[in-house]
Amino acid sequence: MTYTLPDLDYDYGALAPHIAPEIMELHHSKHHAAYVKGINDALEQLAAARDKGDLGAVNKLSKDAAFHLGGHINHSVFWKNMSPDGGGEPDGDIAAALDEYFGSFDGFKKHFNAVANGIQGSGWSMLVWDTLGQRLNINQLFDQQGNLPAGQIPVLQLDMWEHAFYLQYKNVKGDYVNAWWNVVNWTDVNERFAKAKAASDALA
Secondary structure (H helix, E strand, O other), X not given: OXXXXXXXXXOOOOOOOOOOHHHHHHHHHHHHHHHHHHHHHHHHHHHHHHHHOOOOOHHHHHHHHXXXXXXXXXXXXXXXXXXXXOOOOOOHHHHHHHHHHHOOHHHHHHHXXXXXXXXXXXXXXXXXXXXXXOEEEEEEEEOOOEXXXXXXXXXXXXXXXXXXXXXXXXXXXXXXXXXXXXXXOHXXXXXXXXXXXXXXXXXX
C-alpha cells in the first residue's frame, strides 16, 4: 500500500475532556482509515486503467484520489497539531508571525474561530504559509480538497466535519472550537511553520 494510517502520539482518551475518547477512536480508526483505503484504491484503479488503455473513468478516479488524499493529509496534520500537553498561547517564531500578520494572538484566534464556525457544510479552518506571498493566511477548506489555492502549506488545521465533534458537542460548533484551543500543540505548529518557510525559500 502506498499510504498507511499513522499511529497517534497519544491514547484516544488523552485529549479528554476537550475531545471525547469515543470521538477520537472513531475519527482515527474509522474515518481516517477510510481515507487511507480510498486513496490506495483510487491509485490502484488508475494504474489498472492505464494498463488497459481505458481512461474513460479518469476524471472520476482523479477526483476520488484528490478527495481521499486530502482527507489523509489533513488528518495526519490534525493529529500532530494536538497534544494532551497543549493549549495556552504560542511562543517563538509563530507567536511573532501571528502578531505580524494578524495584529495579535487574540486577533488571529478570533479570525480563525470565525472561519471555523462559518464553514457551510464540511471542511477545515486552516492557518497556512503562502509560498508565493511569503506570509501566513487563514483559509476555509471545503470538504477535504476543494478551493484552497496551490502553494499553501498547512501549519495549523481544525477539522470542522461533524464526525469530529457531533457525538460530544451536538450542533454547537462554537463550543467544540473553543474547547479545541486547550489541546493545540504549539510546539508542532512552530516546527511546521519553520519547515514551511524553509520549503518556500527553497522554491524561490
